[in-house]
Amino acid sequence: MNYVKYNRAFVMMEEQSSQFASREAAPIKGYLKVETGNNKGALRCVVQNLRYFEKNDYIYKLILFGKRGERTIHTIIGNLVINKQGNGESYFRFLPLDVDGKGNSYHNYTTAIIAAASTQDDREPLHPVLKGVTFSEGEPFQSELFQVDEEMEKGQSSEIDDILSKIDKIVDEVEEAMQYDEEAAAAPKEKSEGMVTKKTYNDFYNEYLLNACAHTCRIAEFYEDVTPFEKDKTEARWKKIVNITNLPLVSPGAHYFATQYRHYIFGAKPDENGMATKFFFGIPGRFLDDEQPDGGKSGFTYWQPIRGVDPVFEGYRKGERVNRNAYGYWIVAVDGKTGNIEEV
Numbered sequence: 589m590n591y592v593k594y595n596r597a598f599v600m601m602e603e604q605s606s607q608f609a610s611r612e613a614a615p616i617k618g619y620l621k622v623e624t625g626n627n628k629g630a631l632r633c634v635v636q637n638l639r640y641f642e643k644n645d646y647i648y649k650l651i652l653f654g655k656r657g658e659r660t661i662h663t664i665i666g667n668l669v670i671n672k673q674g675n676g677e678s679y680f681r682f683l684p685l686d687v688d689g690k691g692n693s694y695h696n697y698t699t700a701i702i703a704a705a706s707t708q709d710d711r712e713p714l715h716p717v718l719k720g721v722t723f724s725e726g727e728p729f730q731s732e733l734f735q736v737d738e739e740m741e742k743g744q745s746s747e748i749d750d751i752l753s754k755i756d757k758i759v760d761e762v763e764e765a766m767q768y769d770e771e772a773a774a775a776p777k778e779k780s781e782g783m784v785t786k787k788t789y790n791d792f793y794n795e796y797l798l799n800a801c802a803h804t805c806r807i808a809e810f811y812e813d814v815t816p817f818e819k820d821k822t823e824a825r826w827k828k829i830v831n832i833t834n835l836p837l838v839s840p841g842a843h844y845f846a847t848q849y850r851h852y853i854f855g856a857k858p859d860e861n862g863m864a865t866k867f868f869f870g871i872p873g874r875f876l877d878d879e880q881p882d883g884g885k886s887g888f889t890y891w892q893p894i895r896g897v898d899p900v901f902e903g904y905r906k907g908e909r910v911n912r913n914a915y916g917y918w919i920v921a922v923d924g925k926t927g928n929i930e931e932v
Contacts, residue, residue: 589695591684594625598833599700601720608639608646608704608717610674618718620700621831629682629694631665632831635702638674638717646704649714650680652687652722654697661696663688668702677810697722793838794927800836801867801922804829804854814853816870816917818895822932824855824868835869837920837929841881842871842888845918849873853917865924868932870917880918887920890932 599620603609609616618635633650641647648668654661670676684694700722703714804811804827811827829835830851835843846852849872856864871888873879881888893916921930 589684589693591624591627591629591694594623596621596623598622599720599722601700601702601718604716604719608715610637610639616717618702618720620720620722621833622694622722624684624694627683627685629684629687631680631682633668633678633680633702634676635668635670635718636675638668638670638676640670640672640674644707646706646715648717649703649705650678651701651703651714652697653699653701654692656692656696661688661690661692663692663697671807671809673806675807677807694722797836797922797929798924798927800834801854801856801864801924804834805856805864808856811854816853816894817892820892821890822855822857822866822868822919822921824857824866826853826855826868826870829854837869837886839881839886839888841883841886842869842918842920845871845873845879845881863924867922867924868919869922870919872915873918874915887929887931888918890919892916892919 599622601618601620603616606612606616614637616635616637618633621632621634623630631650635648638648639646648670650665650668652663652665665682666678666680668676668678682694686692687694687697698721700720701716702718703716705714706712808827811829814826814828816826828851832843832846832850832852835846835852837843842852851872853868853870853872855868855870857866857868859865870892871881873881873891875891875893877883880891893914919932921932922928923930
């Protein structure tokens with residue numbers, strides 16, 4: 589395996605036992621995100637609905653199993669950290685060419701197990717809770733889904749720019765078609781027999797987006813608190829998210845610039861009862877047309893500068909671009925009830 593070249597892979601994990609579920613009606617879920625490059629490795633483990641033990645009667649361990657020749661090998665990567673709701677994210681670093689300190693490489697391990705281990709009885713066997721396949725012999729480590737990310741890591745974005753241009757063209761065509769449909773719908777028309785109104789499924793995306801926002805709020809304690817703005821029109825509490833794959837918006841431009849800058853920010857504005865009335869996504873970028881996600885067509889029409897460049901903010905409010913090289917965030921709002929994407 590080539591661990592010098594940047595590689596990324598996901599390992600989806602399946603429930604092995606509901607005995608350690610926090611909520612019996614819901615399944616235990618989890619996945620691993622594994623990244624290697626320059627002979628270094630990083631592993632992120634995300635779990636949901638694990639039972640939380642107040643007295644630490646059990647702890648959860650991430651263990652890799654595999655074979656080297658005829659010999660079965662295993663290594664404990666580390667213990668997982670979860671909150672009282674049973675959710676958690678844990679980060680580990682490892683050497684891909686020597687995962688266990690005994691010379692066994694990452695590709696020698698084919699299975700990942702999350703197991704509950706008793707802290708009261710050393711003789712009690714481990715209880716497998718989640719299981720996933722980390723590597724299959726003969727298959728590439730990197731999924732084709734992430735080849736675009738690798739190109740971005742290398743700075744080879746010319747093909748991506750072409751793709752985004754094509755997407756913009758498609759968006760323009762769709763908008764023209766939608767405008768035509770609206771005009772046609774407004775025009776008087778005769779009733780025709782057998783005419784059927786087709787069902788639309790936009791509500792599904794709105795619900796998915798709201799669920800993603802609510803999930804991020806629930807596990808917010810695992811993300812870094814940030815105060816990126818001196819003057820913040822949104823009045824939101826912000827979190828810095830470094831896992832770009834968690835960005836739930838259908839916005840090629842947002843995903844592109846979040847990947848380029850290696851993060852995005854997520855904010856929520858609570859009401860007096862602590863319930864979120866609006867959610868916000870901030871994509872890093874300069875106050876330039878070329879760095880506005882999708883040219884504003886996906887809702888990113890408002891920009892705020894980072895702390896220290898307040899004069900730019902005043903100029904922006906007047907419609908003037910005082911310093912085009914100032915850094916900040918393009919922000920979009922999500923209505924906390926409907927899931928509609930709105931201007932800030």
